[in-house]
Amino acid sequence: MEIYKELNTSASKEFEKLLNSQLSKTKIEEGKIIEGKITKISEKFIFLFIDGLKSEPVLDINELKTLGMLDKTKVGDKISVLLERIEDKNGEVVVSALKAQKIKGWNKLVTAYEKNEPIMGKITSKCKGGVIVEHIDTGSLMFCPGSQISDKPLKDISHLMHEPQKFALIKLDKIRGNACVSRRQIISSHKKEDKAKIVEKYKVGDVIKNASVKGYSSFGCFFDVNGEIDVLVHLQEISYSRVNHPDEIFNIGDKHDLKVISIDKEKLQIGCSIKQLSPDPFEHISNYEINKKYKVKVVKIMDFGLFAELEPGLSTLLHSSELSWTKKNPSAKKMFKVNDQVEVVITEIDKEKRRVAVSHRLTQENPFQLLEKKYPVGSEVEGIVNSMNEYAIYLKLDNLDINAFLHYNDLTYLHNGEEELKKYKKGDKLKVKVLEIKVDQQKVRVGLKQTLIDPFAWFKDKKLNDRITVKVISSDNKGLTVKPEGCEMDFIIKKSQIAINAADARPSRFVGGERIDVAISELDLEKRKVGLSIKLLEELQNKEAVSKFSSTLSGKNLPFSSLSEKLKKKKK
Numbered sequence: 001m002e003i004y005k006e007l008n009t010s011a012s013k014e015f016e017k018l019l020n021s022q023l024s025k026t027k028i029e030e031g032k033i034i035e036g037k038i039t040k041i042s043e044k045f046i047f048l049f050i051d052g053l054k055s056e057p058v059l060d061i062n063e064l065k066t067l068g069m070l071d072k073t074k075v076g077d078k079i080s081v082l083l084e085r086i087e088d089k090n091g092e093v094v095v096s097a098l099k100a101q102k103i104k105g106w107n108k109l110v111t112a113y114e115k116n117e118p119i120m121g122k123i124t125s126k127c128k129g130g131v132i133v134e135h136i137d138t139g140s141l142m143f144c145p146g147s148q149i150s151d152k153p154l155k156d157i158s159h160l161m162h163e164p165q166k167f168a169l170i171k172l173d174k175i176r177g178n179a180c181v182s183r184r185q186i187i188s189s190h191k192k193e194d195k196a197k198i199v200e201k202y203k204v205g206d207v208i209k210n211a212s213v214k215g216y217s218s219f220g221c222f223f224d225v226n227g228e229i230d231v232l233v234h235l236q237e238i239s240y241s242r243v244n245h246p247d248e249i250f251n252i253g254d255k256h257d258l259k260v261i262s263i264d265k266e267k268l269q270i271g272c273s274i275k276q277l278s279p280d281p282f283e284h285i286s287n288y289e290i291n292k293k294y295k296v297k298v299v300k301i302m303d304f305g306l307f308a309e310l311e312p313g314l315s316t317l318l319h320s321s322e323l324s325w326t327k328k329n330p331s332a333k334k335m336f337k338v339n340d341q342v343e344v345v346i347t348e349i350d351k352e353k354r355r356v357a358v359s360h361r362l363t364q365e366n367p368f369q370l371l372e373k374k375y376p377v378g379s380e381v382e383g384i385v386n387s388m389n390e391y392a393i394y395l396k397l398d399n400l401d402i403n404a405f406l407h408y409n410d411l412t413y414l415h416n417g418e419e420e421l422k423k424y425k426k427g428d429k430l431k432v433k434v435l436e437i438k439v440d441q442q443k444v445r446v447g448l449k450q451t452l453i454d455p456f457a458w459f460k461d462k463k464l465n466d467r468i469t470v471k472v473i474s475s476d477n478k479g480l481t482v483k484p485e486g487c488e489m490d491f492i493i494k495k496s497q498i499a500i501n502a503a504d505a506r507p508s509r510f511v512g513g514e515r516i517d518v519a520i521s522e523l524d525l526e527k528r529k530v531g532l533s534i535k536l537l538e539e540l541q542n543k544e545a546v547s548k549f550s551s552t553l554s555g556k557n558l559p560f561s562s563l564s565e566k567l568k569k570k571k572k
Helices: 002-007 010-025 061-067 097-114 184-199 281-287 367-374 417-421 455-459 534-552 559-571
Strands: 033-041 045-049 058-060 078-085 094-096 119-127 130-135 141-145 165-173 178-182 207-217 220-225 229-234 255-264 269-273 293-302 305-311 314-319 341-350 355-359 380-388 392-397 403-407 429-438 443-447 467-476 479-484 491-494 515-524 529-533
Touching: 033 097, 045 061, 045 078, 058 061, 061 097, 078 097, 094 097, 097 119, 097 130, 097 165, 119 141, 165 184, 178 184, 184 229, 207 229, 220 255, 281 314, 293 314, 305 341, 314 341, 367 429, 380 403, 392 429, 392 443, 403 429, 491 529, 515 534, 529 534
Parallel strands: 141 178, 229 269, 314 355, 403 443
Antiparallel strands: 033 045, 033 078, 045 058, 078 094, 119 130, 119 165, 130 141, 165 178, 207 220, 207 255, 220 229, 255 269, 293 305, 293 341, 305 314, 341 355, 380 392, 380 429, 392 403, 429 443, 467 479, 467 515, 479 491, 515 529
């Protein structure tokens, strides 16, 4: 209790106040890097003095060993440490030199990354997918992927191990504290600078002598120019004749002169041409005429047609749509092969676009025009069923390789067209009538029923309200099915049209085979509509009866006429 009293004296309080005021002058925060002075070095620990702390921090000597600083460190030196805890559960200050060094190194990496500056490092070891690189300034460890070690594949990297060299920072993960670097970018940037100087030496129109074939691909050929730079000759610039692949013409190591046709200073690329060193065959186009037949040589076959040459270097496209009159999108591969001689007609010459359009089908007479001459609309022609679908039959007419369209509605007058369609099969012969020919659209429409007598023709001399005799076929709750005498078509008389009196409008009154008279209530031959009615016939008969009665007897002769006269006399 005496000690406690002594600690609580005014003097002790004044000392505490003075100490706290002094500590507050120095900003001490956890998580900050601060400097400490080494006061003592033992076998296991290094003792530090840090201005502003109430107690001396103790640093594990293994940390300096890890950093490689132990041999260089002595009493009185200053060292940077990370203040982790001002006071732990034991009341001690916790600091770390290792963590401080790591944070300092990371900050340097962040600065270099933000400024896009290279850093110095050395490859210390291999790992899965790449190598470990040590930052020379801070000792921070970074990862370099295998693809980023060099601009070309390396089987052996032993000559690169532990050698200080530049690396580019390509990725920083601030959360995990990971860094990814690239040696390849540094090499490429140096090469880019050198390449830029080489590109500056050339201009469009220059001729490069004795360039060597280095390699090729499907889009062109690469040439080595004096061992300084590679240039590309695009496939289209190799020859005026069509070239499918550079290996058809070149061998590795072949020497050729090149003409510079383009320079891209941003991409540091030089485009060259071989064909432009020779005369342009298109200048011979004046030797050819439109609408005239010529022989062309097939040089390449594609899905959409074929490429051919009028002469070496003067090529043209024969599109699949110009191969045949009758086939839609025919396969050029099935019709022709490379080196075939094909007869064509020139349809267009565009000197500005350097394009020649040709047609193979125009070398033959249009079969649709032949059909129109031989079988004009209204003619009958024999056809063979070539193919079918759910709504039509396609007929090959008169061996003209023309597929005529026969819709199921044009198969029959009397039956359901869809059901009638099912009766036919490929190879069947049919005699049909030509209904429509569209030469420009290459379409022909034919009909089968049009070759037969139209049952509706029975009504040609009929008119509304005409009286006809029909035969009852059947009856049901909805009405009667009847067939006019001499006609092949059945008609329905609705229940509402059976009688004027609703009580008599009973279909059961009639039996199959019975002959009855009806009136034509509707007649439209164009729309092929006919309506029959017993009710209408009754109404017409009643009207006729009234009309006859009124005409034979005038009003003055009626019985009630004389009665009215007598009444008049009585009134007088």
